[in-house]
Every structure is written in structure tokens, then in C-alpha cells.
Amino acid sequence: MRRPNSFQEPQLPLMDPAPAVPAMMAPVAGRVPSYIKDHRKRLRDRFMSGGAAAMPDYEMLELVLFRAIPRADVKPLARALMDRFGDFNRVLSADPERLKEVAGIGDSVITDLKIVEAAAHRMARSRVIDRPVMSGWDAVIDYCHTSMAHRETEQFRVFYLDRKNILIADEEQARGTVDHVPVYPREVVKRALELNASALILVHNHPSGDPSPSEADIAMTAQIETAAQVLGLTLHDHIIVGKSRELSLRAEGFI
Incomplete structure (x- = not known):
């Protein structure tokens, strides 16, 4: 009686693992975790009651980042931007290509930062033009x-x-x-x-x-x-x- 030929499954080529997504940008399944919602509410309430003077620069950045990144903790990203550029104003005025060098920064974040910068310039300009x-x-x-x-x-x-x-x-x-x-x-x-x-x-x-x-x-x-x-x-x-x-x-x- 002949022995059956041995069979070996073909080897599939190995694929590179998917690039890691920074934790600050990782999507959150389902609803936003309560600790993130609570933190955002506290910051917004403090801003509305005390204004910008009540907020350090990195928390002002968090407020700006909330809209572009609605479902994640943005504090690490705000800290990273501060470490890279020094203060709130320099983050807003930074060149988009330099902003992209910070992990977690995409087009939506850059757009929102530039909108805030443009609004500040326009408000300041309105106080001097035609006067x-x-x-x-x-x-x-x-x-x-x-x-x-x-x-x-x-x-x-x-x-x-x-x-x-x-x-x-x-x-x-x-x-x-x-x-x-x-x-x-x-x-x-x-x-x-x-x-x-x-x-x-x-x-x-x-x-x-x-x-x-x-x-x-x-x-x-x-x-x-x-x-x-x-x-x-x-x-x-x-x-x-x-x-x-x-x-x-x-x-x-x-x-």
C-alpha cells in the first residue's frame, strides 16, 4: 500500500505590523470615557468662569484641540506641542510643516490652530484699521x-x-x-x-x-x-x- 504524499501548507509572506497609533489619538469604541468627558467639562467651566487668565498655556491648547480630536485625551498632545514650540502663541503661529512633525498632529488639528491664529489677528487688526x-x-x-x-x-x-x-x-x-x-x-x-x-x-x-x-x-x-x-x-x-x-x-x- 502506497503512503500518501506528505502535504505542507504554503508559507505566506510576512507582513509588516501596522504602525502604532499614538495613545493620545487612539479611537475610543462606543461613548467617550467618563473621565475624559469630566475633564473637558471642568476645563470649559473654568474657562467660562475665569477666562484665559485662569488657564495655563497647555490647557488653552487642550480647549482648542477638543474640537479636532473629540474622543481622546489630548493633554499629552498639548504638552508635546508646548515642549516643541515653547508657548501657546508660538504653537498657533508655527509653520504647518513643523506642526506635522509632532506625533498626533494631522490636518484637522492644524486647521483649527490656524483658525484661532487668524481670528486673533483679525480682532487685533479691527482695533487699528480705518482709525x-x-x-x-x-x-x-x-x-x-x-x-x-x-x-x-x-x-x-x-x-x-x-x-x-x-x-x-x-x-x-x-x-x-x-x-x-x-x-x-x-x-x-x-x-x-x-x-x-x-x-x-x-x-x-x-x-x-x-x-x-x-x-x-x-x-x-x-x-x-x-x-x-x-x-x-x-x-x-x-x-x-x-x-x-x-x-x-x-x-x-x-x-
């Missing part, structure tokens, strides 16, 4: 700080004013690197003529955090002032925005 600038100088400084203090690269902007010193345009003229931004005085004054402006304020930021003017800053300001005077324009000031304070070149005697 007399020289009588509302504190609002101008607040707007400059909100929109520029936490940027990671230099930005050069010009506020154009009419004869009554009402702000008629706020325009970005150039973006640069972490320590340099190209500025063309001829383009600055040319744009003033196009807008029928009578005066201007220069603004740029120092990502290093120190608003002290460089020799290049002082020289560029002098060039724009000279070009403006030739055309009958007034250069009111050049504001340099640092992380925690701003510096006026006029107050420092450079204009």
Missing part, C-alpha cells in the same frame, strides 16, 4: 505684537496712513530668514504713492526675541526716510517687534 493711528498707539503696538512677535522668520510690513493719520492699508512687503529680510525702499514709497498715502510706519520682527536694531535696520530706515521726504511723505516710526517687547526707532533717536 486714527497716533491717538491709538497702544492698539497699534498690540496688533504688531499679536501678528508678528511669535513668527520664526523675519517679516517686514508697512502701515500706510492718510492725511488724518488713519490707517488705510497694512501690507506685508517682504519675508525673510531667521535673521534677515530684504527691503527695497523704492518699492515702499512707490506703494505709498499708489495708495495716495501721506505717512507710513515701518514694522518688522526679530525672531531672536531681542528687538534691538541692527546696523542694517538703522541704515534701511534712513534710506526709506530720505526717499519719503523727497516725495513729501512722513515716516512716523519704525517698530521692531521682539518676543516680549517692542522698540521704537523714533523713541531711540534714529528717526
Whole structure:
């Protein structure tokens, strides 16, 4: 009697294991766990009763993250963002590509962060646009700080004013690197003529955090002032925005 041929099951190719999903982003089956719901309610109640002053930066981030990540504990992600970027404002203003480097950050989170950033800028801008600038100088400084203090690269902007010193345009003229931004005085004054402006304020930021003017800053300001005077324009000031304070070149005697 012949023995049956031995049979061996074919070997299937091994597959790579599925990439691990960060615990903070893992989906939760069924309802949201009660401890997460309770934590979120406590934060929301504290915010509504005490405002932002009652919340440390990482908890403010948690409140923003609740909408984009509705079914998970977002505290570890808020802490990770704080560790990476330093504070709430720098998280909001961070470049989307850098945000994506943090585990657990996806498009929905980035969108919500950028919406909050845009809302803050728009509210600050509403306090200065179409209003007399020289009588509302504190609002101008607040707007400059909100929109520029936490940027990671230099930005050069010009506020154009009419004869009554009402702000008629706020325009970005150039973006640069972490320590340099190209500025063309001829383009600055040319744009003033196009807008029928009578005066201007220069603004740029120092990502290093120190608003002290460089020799290049002082020289560029002098060039724009000279070009403006030739055309009958007034250069009111050049504001340099640092992380925690701003510096006026006029107050420092450079204009």
C-alpha cells in the first residue's frame, strides 16, 4: 500500500505590523470615557468662569484641540506641542510643516490652530484699521505684537496712513530668514504713492526675541526716510517687534 504524499501548507509572506497609533489619538469604541468627558467639562467651566487668565498655556491648547480630536485625551498632545514650540502663541503661529512633525498632529488639528491664529489677528487688526493711528498707539503696538512677535522668520510690513493719520492699508512687503529680510525702499514709497498715502510706519520682527536694531535696520530706515521726504511723505516710526517687547526707532533717536 502506497503512503500518501506528505502535504505542507504554503508559507505566506510576512507582513509588516501596522504602525502604532499614538495613545493620545487612539479611537475610543462606543461613548467617550467618563473621565475624559469630566475633564473637558471642568476645563470649559473654568474657562467660562475665569477666562484665559485662569488657564495655563497647555490647557488653552487642550480647549482648542477638543474640537479636532473629540474622543481622546489630548493633554499629552498639548504638552508635546508646548515642549516643541515653547508657548501657546508660538504653537498657533508655527509653520504647518513643523506642526506635522509632532506625533498626533494631522490636518484637522492644524486647521483649527490656524483658525484661532487668524481670528486673533483679525480682532487685533479691527482695533487699528480705518482709525486714527497716533491717538491709538497702544492698539497699534498690540496688533504688531499679536501678528508678528511669535513668527520664526523675519517679516517686514508697512502701515500706510492718510492725511488724518488713519490707517488705510497694512501690507506685508517682504519675508525673510531667521535673521534677515530684504527691503527695497523704492518699492515702499512707490506703494505709498499708489495708495495716495501721506505717512507710513515701518514694522518688522526679530525672531531672536531681542528687538534691538541692527546696523542694517538703522541704515534701511534712513534710506526709506530720505526717499519719503523727497516725495513729501512722513515716516512716523519704525517698530521692531521682539518676543516680549517692542522698540521704537523714533523713541531711540534714529528717526
